[in-house]
Amino acid sequence: MKLTPRLLEIAKMVDKNSIVADIGTDHGYIPVYLIENKISKKVIACDINKAPLQSAIDYINNKKLQNKIDTRLGNGLSPLNENEVDTVIIAGMGGILIQNILEENKNISKKAEKFILQPMVASSELRKYLYDNNYKITDEKLAREDNRYYEIIVAKKGQEKVKDEIYYEIGKKLIEKNDPLLKPFLEKKINKNKSILKNIEKNSSKENLKYNQIKNRLSKLEVIYNDRFRKDN
Structure with a gap:
């Protein structure tokens, strides 16, 4: 098997x-x-x-x-x-x-x-x-x-203390070891969060807690992505 x-x-x-x-x-x-x-x-x-x-x-x-x-x-x-x-x-x-x-x-x-x-x-x-x-x-x-x-x-x-809650969303060890699938995985997460933000913008006010939380999470995911893979772009 x-x-x-x-x-x-x-x-x-x-x-x-x-x-x-x-x-x-x-x-x-x-x-x-x-x-x-x-x-x-x-x-x-x-x-x-x-x-x-x-x-x-x-x-x-x-x-x-x-x-x-x-x-x-x-x-x-x-x-x-x-x-x-x-x-x-x-x-x-x-x-x-x-x-x-x-x-x-x-x-x-x-x-x-x-x-x-x-x-x-x-x-x-x-x-x-x-x-x-x-x-x-x-x-x-x-x-x-x-x-x-x-x-x-x-x-x-x-x-183990977590310095930033973004490491709940994306495992710190995946980043540290630069997992072979990390780049497409991060891209998928970033695109998903962008899509959620667009839906919120379309259907409700930007000035709500969920919108700000997702926007903050997206920003941190993009920082991780750029730190790791900007040279590849």
């Missing part, structure tokens, strides 16, 4: 010899990949819904990997025991839902060492939650499938 670019980048973030929980495992593609490629020693594949979990069970059994991949039905981190895994993957969900999963199962989330998070939406809200709740973002990566970009956030326990 060849992983999609999104799932492959997630798998690349997993440390060698780790014990992993894949929350919302769906078809079990990441757990199988981690074991087949000798990245993880053991994986626990969890899902809240019976149908996708059964798909994962069938796939894992077909690969004869049931001795190294456990499958568990349950909500969020609740199927796990304390200190059972060192790495938690939560991918393919909204950022608010990921935040709630971490918050509602603190007895588990406090014990894990590494979190690999891939929000489908609300990545800025998720980053803010991490910074506000004693997590440190240690790495980030972008993946692209067709015309959609996916943000992969790696977090560990620790404290």
Whole structure:
């Protein structure tokens, strides 16, 4: 099974010899990949819904990997025991839902060492939650499938201050490492914010809080873009 670019980048973030929980495992593609490629020693594949979990069970059994991949039905981190895994993957969900999963199962989330998070939406809200709740973002990566970009956030326990709220919107690590997809990703964000401003200008007053917030965010995104890529233009 060849992983999609999104799932492959997630798998690349997993440390060698780790014990992993894949929350919302769906078809079990990441757990199988981690074991087949000798990245993880053991994986626990969890899902809240019976149908996708059964798909994962069938796939894992077909690969004869049931001795190294456990499958568990349950909500969020609740199927796990304390200190059972060192790495938690939560991918393919909204950022608010990921935040709630971490918050509602603190007895588990406090014990894990590494979190690999891939929000489908609300990545800025998720980053803010991490910074506000004693997590440190240690790495980030972008993946692209067709015309959609996916943000992969790696977090560990620790404290880190954010000097500017723009780093909720665009991951600081993406900028520092100059991610290969950073330029088109920033361009897409800039164009989206410009479009939102035009709609506000067309349908309501410029003198409102939302308009000013978006205008300020757009200005900061353009500064980041120009600092990084002005020489390319």
